[in-house]
Amino acid sequence: MMLGTIMTTMLLARMLQGFTWEAPDNARSIELVENHDDICLAKPLLAIAKPRLLEWMYPTY
Numbered sequence: 517m518m519l520g521t522i523m524t525t526m527l528l529a530r531m532l533q534g535f536t537w538e539a540p541d542n543a544r545s546i547e548l549v550e551n552h553d554d555i556c557l558a559k560p561l562l563a564i565a566k567p568r569l570l571e572w573m574y575p576t577y
Contacts, residue, residue: 531565534567534568535565535566535567535568536565536566536567536568537563537564537565537566538563538564538566539562539563539564540562540563540564543562546561546562546563547559548561
């Protein structure tokens with residue numbers, strides 16, 4: 517169980533740090549408001565990820 521938590525944390529950290537994140541064009545902001553019935557968000561979280569580095573710097577396999 518502990519290894520799964522560490523792996524999830526590391527993957528999330530790499531995803532957050534490896535990309536520049538922004539709201540879609542039709543959204544003015546991102547609202548992190550909980551739903552009244554459960555702990556899910558009231559509205560789906562939509563964000564656009566763009567690579568931070570130049571394209572040639574990413575490895576291809």
